Amino acid sequence: MENDIVPDLLATIQSEFDNQVVLNPKLKKLLAQLSLKKATYLDANEFAIEIGKVLTNVFEQNVSVEVLPNGKMYFNIAERLLNPTLKNNYDLISSYVVDLQTELNHSVGLKIKGQSAEINQDRIVGLINKISDSDDFNDVKWLLKEPIINFSQSVVDDAIKENVEFQSKAGFSPKIKRSLDNSKACKWCRNLEGTYEYPDVPSDVYRRHERCQCTVEYIPNGKKRQDVWSKDWIDPDKKEKVEARKQMNLTERKW
Numbered sequence: 506m507e508n509d510i511v512p513d514l515l516a517t518i519q520s521e522f523d524n525q526v527v528l529n530p531k532l533k534k535l536l537a538q539l540s541l542k543k544a545t546y547l548d549a550n551e552f553a554i555e556i557g558k559v560l561t562n563v564f565e566q567n568v569s570v571e572v573l574p575n576g577k578m579y580f581n582i583a584e585r586l587l588n589p590t591l592k593n594n595y596d597l598i599s600s601y602v603v604d605l606q607t608e609l610n611h612s613v614g615l616k617i618k619g620q621s622a623e624i625n626q627d628r629i630v631g632l633i634n635k636i637s638d639s640d641d642f643n644d645v646k647w648l649l650k651e652p653i654i655n656f657s658q659s660v661v662d663d664a665i666k667e668n669v670e671f672q673s674k675a676g677f678s679p680k681i682k683r684s685l686d687n688s689k690a691c692k693w694c695r696n697l698e699g700t701y702e703y704p705d706v707p708s709d710v711y712r713r714h715e716r717c718q719c720t721v722e723y724i725p726n727g728k729k730r731q732d733v734w735s736k737d738w739i740d741p742d743k744k745e746k747v748e749a750r751k752q753m754n755l756t757e758r759k760w
């Protein structure tokens with residue numbers, strides 16, 4: 506196609522992103538924590554916010570009505586810019602969480618590797634649809650700010666959910682702690698504040714509204730529940746139970 510701006514624009518965005526990530530002192534510190542095996546979920550949350558902010562900055566510096574044809578973020582442009590960049594954020598954050606979760610598991614004697622959640626493609630598609638819906642990019646450019654950071658944080662939240670459910674199926678009782686980001690937190694967030702033990706977890710505990718910087722943490726527990734292999738098994742889906750056991754056996758052999 507003549508005048509396809511995407512290949513060059515994407516290449517610029519990706520290389521500037523990589524440069525800014527490498528030079529970012531906060532990310533450097535958080536990665537050091539991880540390699541020292543000292544990272545926590547609060548670090549993961551900070552890492553996600555920062556990775557989100559870097560991408561937001563790079564978009565802001567490179568995407569504008571001036572570079573877009575007719576000043577519009579067409580669907581086929583949005584798709585090709587957002588899919589790879591958000592996937593990259595997902596990959597970076599996911600890998601941070603898997604390493605940290607593996608470490609947390611080991612710290613309480615669980616020989617289970619950290620799990621990652623699947624990428625939330627629906628959210629990406631939603632963003633692409635929304636941003637290409639307007640004829641004037643200026644009306645929708647805010648979508649490349651806060652929602653990108655929010656998406657990045659959700660990678661951590663989704664991973665916590667995945668790990669908590671996986672471990673619960675394997676017979677352990679991990680807990681989830683949600684804390685408010687500040688004293689001005691909204692009523693919805695206040696309601697969700699607290700420590701929960703699976704399966705008594707409100708489903709909204711992993712959700713966050715715009716600009717919500719509440720933190721969600723996973724608290725490991727190496728003790729097996731009493732009821733684990735009895736008829737009180739909480740998961741009605743037998744196949745999943747077998748899968749969870751199989752995976753545990755596999756990872757146990759590895760360590």
Ligand SMILES: [Zn+2]
Nearest residue numbers: 694717718719
């Ligand atoms: Zn909040």
